[in-house]
Amino acid sequence: MAERPTTSWRRGIAEEAEELAAGTLDPDCACMAGLFPEELLVATDAVLDTFEAELPALPEADDAQVFAMVERVVLALNVVTPTTSAPSKPTSARRCATPSTRPSPSMASTS
Known part of the structure; x- marks a missing residue:
């Protein structure tokens, strides 16, 4: 992985x-x-934990279910890191x- x-x-x-x-x-x-910051790291890991837990269902999922799963993780990451404070160098x-x-x-x- x-x-x-x-x-x-x-x-x-x-x-x-x-x-x-x-x-x-x-x-x-x-x-x-x-x-x-640690709060960002913990929150990001929580979103990714949820996403990884859903991965085993992918082989049986149709395209709509896969896109829904990706959408959920993207939206959750957007909440964790709002555009106005997104890490940038x-x-x-x-x-x-x-x-x-x-x-x-x-x-x-x-x-």
Whole structure:
């Protein structure tokens, strides 16, 4: 199964905390914990738990049922992360990103 985004976000938060503790990251460039607060991570995982619990029914589902399942998860994630506060990488975070973490040009143009 694919890795949940929350797993990646938590890993990024931990890596950033390690870099801050080691003094290898400018505190002004730290953004992960602010972009992905624990409340967001827990709520996102709850939505994904529900979605994963419904997955075993997919082989017997018709197209309408599959689309309904996808719609439910998308709408639930929209509630968890309203458009006005959706995590996005601020300009300062992009400027501070190391080459390995710098967003691709296609991602940067959408922020």
